[in-house]
Amino acid sequence: MTTENNNLEREEAVVVALKATFPDLTARVKRIRRVEASVSKALTPSVLVHAKNVLGYKALSHISCVDWIEDEHFELVYILWNPDEKIQLLIKTLISRENATMENIDTIWRQANTYQREMREMFGIEFPGFVGAKEFLLEDWDDMPPMRRDFDTKEFVKEAFFLRPGREDAKDVRDTIAKRSKEEIPEFAKKYSREK
């Protein structure tokens, strides 16, 4: 298999195979060796089981989470890998941001346990029936899950830690150099200046 091979037949076949079993799902070829499918929340576990047992996507590489705060939902991306076909399959699903819950899938892949623990801690997504150690990376965390986009990191840092004074003196490097060497800053670059 070479990189010059722009023939997407194998990827198209995956889309067809997915659509044959699950007519509701939308799938498309993203590029060579990468297929993407959007699935409803309820259908996700069965699609994952089907992909693993029938289509040969044996490995779960990662579960990632995207916070679409404007649309008020989280997007979970299950990244699967087929070691025989060498194709990556992204299964995306949207869940509500309020009281976010998702089906526990660590019975399908054991490594999902780790990713679910991380998502529980960093985004506050609950997985009913999921047994895993309570803490993942943070210790004694009692605030909002920190990876949510409405978590104000700067405010939290100001309250929780001591900040050494002097950092606000940091000058714009470009401006400082220009002033020192009496250089003219182009008009388009001025809007990026930190000096008001």
Next chain:
Amino acid sequence: MDTNDKGVRKIVDMITGFARSNSLFMLAYGTGCGDIEIPPAMTSRYDWERFGYRKMATPRQADVLLISGYLATKTLKRVIRSYEQMQEPKYVVAFGSCTINGGMYWDSYNTIKMLDHYIPVDVYINGCMPRPEAVMSGLFDLQEQIKKGEANGAQKYRENLEWYRGNQKKVIKNWVMPEYNW
């Protein structure tokens, strides 16, 4: 600093200071990315063992606690525990800008910004990362301080334990560590 009745430093202190400064045992505990600078410093390239520095396996055998880089609050708990287990005389060398003002993690939700608010720091080494030369230069400063009897971080910690504890408990909410008993 202990002085004799003439207000001069005791000779025995000068001798112990000299002896201590020339055999610094460090706790081999890398907290952040900065610990990658230690292997070149201690192996043949920079060979800091010629100055009497050695790495020690346990806090109870060590004199110097090297804080190499950023400290997550989770790591801070272990650092405090290690520091309190060390026998006096004990010194803290913090290197990397992360320990001074947070460095590139200055707005991170899980790393502390000013180490000297949690444990007393004798020498700060600036840089991100400081080169092994800089680390050794900082350790020379520490040696000078020990010779002069000025490296008294442990004493500062003992005298202001309440202030340090208050700061530590502000970050470490579930405090399950034993009391400090020297």
